[in-house]
Amino acid sequence: MRDIDFESFTIHGLSELVRKREISPAEIIRATLIRIEQYDGELKAFITVLSDEALECAERAEASIVRGDYIGPLHGIPIGLKDIIYTKGSRTTCGSKILADFFPREDATVVTRLKKAGAIIVGKLNCHEFALGATSVNPHYGTPKNPWNARCIPGGSSGGSAVAVGASLCLGALGTDTGGSIRIPSSLCGTVGLKPTYGRVSTSGVYPLSWSLDHVGPMTKTVKDAAILLQSLAGHDPRDANSSSHPVPDYLSIREDVRGLRAGVPTEFYFENCDPEVRDRVMKALEVLEEAGVLIQEVSIPHLKHATTAGLVILLAEAASQHEVYLKGGQSEDYGKDVRGLLKNGTFVTATQYIKAQRVRSVMRREFLKAFELVDVLITPGLPLVAPEMEQNSVTLSGKRETVRSALTRLMRPYNLTGIPAIVLPCGFSKSGLPVALQIAGKAFEESTILAVAQAYENHTPWHEKRPSIETSGVPPSHSR
Amino acid sequence: MQKGKGISRETLRGISEELTGVKVDEGEWEEMLIRVGDILKGVRALDEVDLTEVSPAFSYNPGGE
Numbered sequence: 001m002r003d004i005d006f007e008s009f010t011i012h013g014l015s016e017l018v019r020k021r022e023i024s025p026a027e028i029i030r031a032t033l034i035r036i037e038q039y040d041g042e043l044k045a046f047i048t049v050l051s052d053e054a055l056e057c058a059e060r061a062e063a064s065i066v067r068g069d070y071i072g073p074l075h076g077i078p079i080g081l082k083d084i085i086y087t088k089g090s091r092t093t094c095g096s097k098i099l100a101d102f103f104p105r106e107d108a109t110v111v112t113r114l115k116k117a118g119a120i121i122v123g124k125l126n127c128h129e130f131a132l133g134a135t136s137v138n139p140h141y142g143t144p145k146n147p148w149n150a151r152c153i154p155g156g157s158s159g160g161s162a163v164a165v166g167a168s169l170c171l172g173a174l175g176t177d178t179g180g181s182i183r184i185p186s187s188l189c190g191t192v193g194l195k196p197t198y199g200r201v202s203t204s205g206v207y208p209l210s211w212s213l214d215h216v217g218p219m220t221k222t223v224k225d226a227a228i229l230l231q232s233l234a235g236h237d238p239r240d241a242n243s244s245s246h247p248v249p250d251y252l253s254i255r256e257d258v259r260g261l262r263a264g265v266p267t268e269f270y271f272e273n274c275d276p277e278v279r280d281r282v283m284k285a286l287e288v289l290e291e292a293g294v295l296i297q298e299v300s301i302p303h304l305k306h307a308t309t310a311g312l313v314i315l316l317a318e319a320a321s322q323h324e325v326y327l328k329g330g331q332s333e334d335y336g337k338d339v340r341g342l343l344k345n346g347t348f349v350t351a352t353q354y355i356k357a358q359r360v361r362s363v364m365r366r367e368f369l370k371a372f373e374l375v376d377v378l379i380t381p382g383l384p385l386v387a388p389e390m391e392q393n394s395v396t397l398s399g400k401r402e403t404v405r406s407a408l409t410r411l412m413r414p415y416n417l418t419g420i421p422a423i424v425l426p427c428g429f430s431k432s433g434l435p436v437a438l439q440i441a442g443k444a445f446e447e448s449t450i451l452a453v454a455q456a457y458e459n460h461t462p463w464h465e466k467r468p469s470i471e472t473s474g475v476p477p478s479h480s481r
Numbered sequence: 482m483q484k485g486k487g488i489s490r491e492t493l494r495g496i497s498e499e500l501t502g503v504k505v506d507e508g509e510w511e512e513m514l515i516r517v518g519d520i521l522k523g524v525r526a527l528d529e530v531d532l533t534e535v536s537p538a539f540s541y542n543p544g545g546e
Contacts, residue, residue: 123538212538303530316520327503340508345516347501353524358537360530365538 004031007168007467011225014171015073021065025076025120029040029058032078032122036169041475042150044142044166047083048091049123049477052091054078057120073228075118080164080173082157083124084131085216086205087111087114094207095127095157097140097334098326108205109237110174110216119231122170125159131176131209131338132319134159134184134408139336142478143390146189147468148434152387155185155408161219162189167470168358171407172229173219178209179315180412182217183424183439187382190435190466191428192454194226197444198419199244201230202237210318211242213416214313222464223425223454230447232293246445255452259293263440263453264375269304272409273397274384281428285457289379292456297437299371299378304414306360308406313349313357320346355425361417368418372443377453382424382437384411411439421447423454 004027017023033051040046061076081087084094085106088111093099126144128136136159137143145158146152147167155162158175163184165173175182177195186193193218201216208214218229231252236245255310267287271279290296323343326332332340371378384397388404395407415422420441427438438457442450458464488496494510505513 120525120535258516306523306527306530309520309527313520313524332504341516344501344503344505344509344513345520347503348497348513348517349520353520355537356527356532357523357534360527361538362535363530363532 004028006031006035009168009171010222011073011077011171011220011228012222015077015228018065018076021069025057025058025061025065028076029054029078029120029122030168036123037477039167039470039472040169040477042145042472043147043163043167043169043470044144045160045167045169046080046123047093047095047126047141047160050121052168053090054120054122061118061120068153071118074114074232076123077119077172079114079119080123080125080161080170080172081111081121082127082161082173082175082301084127084176084207085111085174086207087121087124090124092124092207093141094131095129095138095141098331099256100140104205105382106205109202109238109239109379110233111205113232119232125158125164126171127211128157128159128181129176129336130207130271130323131157131181132339132342132407134180134419136160136185137390146387147470148190149387149432150471151389153188153390157181158219159185162186162191162193165189165191165219165221166468168467171221172225174216174229175219176206176209177215177217177416179214179311179409179416182215183382183412183422186219187424187437188387188435190463190468191219191221192223192423192425192464193217194230194423194447195415195421196230196234196447197244197421198307199242200246200421200445200447201212201233202240202243204209204237204239208322210315210406212318213315215416223423223451223458224254225422227254227451244445249448251448251451254455255448257293258289258452260294260295261293261449261453262297262375263289264297264299264371264378265303266301266378266380267298268301270380273400273402274381275386275397277430278381278384278436282438283437285427288460289453289457292460294327294453294456296379297375299375301362301367301371303360303367307364307414307417308410310357310360310364311417313353314361316342316346317349317354319343320349364414365418368420369389375451376442376446378441380439380441381411382439383408384436386430386432386436420444421450423450425454425458426466427457428463429466
C-alpha cells in the first residue's frame with residue numbers, strides 16, 4: 001500500500017486526487033483506519049469505528065468513480081460524526097451509559113445528505129455526555145485528548161470531532177453547537193468550526209439538547225473544507241420543524257476580494273477578561289484583515305453580557321424537559337455527576353424565568369440586527385483563553401476568577417441565542433504552543449460572507465497549515481467496531 | 482415546619498422533589514443550591530434589560546423574515 005501523508009491532506013486537496021483517479025477511496029479509507037488504530041488508543045476521539053462499513057462504501061465509491069460517476073468533492077472522503085448523530089443500524093451512544101446500546105432505525109438527515117454526496121462515514125466520535133458540557137470530559141468512554149497537548153482538554157461538547165480532525169484521523173467531521181459545542185473544541189484544537197444559521201442545517205435525527213438553540217455544522221482543517229461540507233448539508237428538511245426554506249447559495253464560490261467589506265468589533269464584553277496573548281493574536285488578525293481591505297470599525301451591542309444567563313436558562317430548561325423521562329424513570333444514576341447535576345438544575349427553572357430569558361433573547365436579536373445595519377460581519381476572539389488542563393476547574397483571566405465552563409461558553413452563547421452564523425479558525429499560537437482562535441459572525445443566512453472573510457484571513461496566514469506532533473504511548477484503541 | 486424556626490433544608494429538599502418530580506440526594510443538594518443561587522443571581526440581573534413591549538422569541542426566526 002502507498003504511504004499516504006494524511007496530515008497534509010485537506011478535503012479539497014484530496015478530492016482533486018480522487019477526481020483525477022490518482023488515489024482511490026479504498027486506499028484513503030485503509031490509510032484512515034490504520035491512522036485511527038495507530039493514534040486513537042491515546043487520543044480517544046472515537047467511540048465506535050465503522051471499519052467494515054467504511055471499507056465496503058469505499059469499494060462501492062471506487063467502482064462508481066471508475067465507471068465515470070464522480071459525484072463531487074466529498075466522494076470517497078472519510079468523515080466522522082459526533083456520536084449524538086443517528087446512524088441507521090450503527091450504535092449511537094450520545095456519549096452516555098443510558099444509550100450505550102442504542103441502534104437508530106434511521107440515519108439523521110445530515111448523514112443521508114453526506115452519503116448522497118459520496119462521503120464515507122468512518123466512525124462515531126466521542127463527546128461530552130448528551131452534549132451537555134464544554135470540556136468533553138467523559139466518565140463512560142474516556143476523555144479525548146487535545147492533540148496539541150495531551151494534558152489539556154480538547155473542549156466540548158464535540159471534542160472527539162475536533163480531535164479527530166486536528167489529528168488527521170478523518171478529514172472532516174460533524175459536530176453540534178448549542179452553547180458553543182462546535183466552536184469551543186475547534187478553537188482549542190486549532191481547527192475550523194462553523195455554526196450555521198439556525199434552521200440552515202437539519203437537526204432531524206440528532207439527539208436534542210435544547211431545541212431552540214441546537215445547530216449542526218462542519219468541523220474541518222480549512223475554511224474551504226467547511227464550505228464543501230456545508231454545501232452538502234444545507235437546505236430545507238420537512239422532517240425538521242425548524243428547518244428553513246431560505247435558498248441555498250453556492251458556498252464553494254467563495255468571494256475572493258473582501259475589499260470594502262465592513263467588520264465590526266464589539267466594544268463591550270468580548271475583550272473583557274481575556275488572556276492578553278489571545279487579545280494580541282486577535283488584534284494582529286484584525287490588522288491582517290485590514291491589510292486585505294476589510295474596513296474595521298467598533299460597534300456596540302449593549303446587552304451582550306446577559307446572553308450567558310439567558311442562554312443557560314433556556315438550555316437547562318429545555319434539556320431537563322428532554323431528559324425528564326430518564327431523570328424520573330430511575331436512570332438518574334446512570335448519568336455522569338456533572339451532567340446529572342445540570343439536568344436536575346434545569347428542573348428548577350421556573351416558567352417565568354424561561355420566558356424572561358426568551359424575551360431577553362428578542363432584545364438581543366434586535367441589537368444584533370441593528371449592529372448589522374452598520375457592518376457585514378462581527379470579529380471577536382473565539383475563546384478568551386487557550387486550552388485548560390484536564391483537572392482544571394477554574395481559571396483567572398485579567399485578575400477575575402471564573403469556572404472553566406463559564407470561560408469556555410461566555411463568548412459563544414450570543415450566537416446560539418440569536419441564531420446567526422459564526423465560524424472559528426486558528427489565528428496563532430500561545431507561547432505554550434496552544435492554538436488561539438478568531439471568531440467571525442455574520443447576518444442570518446450569510447454564511448458566504450463569513451466564509452469569505454475567514455478565507456481571506458487564511459490566505460494571508462500560515463496557521464491552518466500547522467499540524468500537532470502527536471505523542472503516542474502505543475495504547476491500542478478500545479472502541480467498538 | 483416548626484413555628485419560629487423557618488423551613489428546614491430537609492423540608493425544602495422534599496418540596497423541591499414534589500414540585501419537580503426529580504429526586505435529589507442529600508450529597509447533591511448542596512451543589513444544586515449553589516448552582517441555583519448562581520442562576521438566580523443572573524436572572525435577577527436580567528431585570529436591567531427593558532422588556533417593555535418585548536415578546537418572547539418562541540416563534541424563532543433569525544433572519545427576521
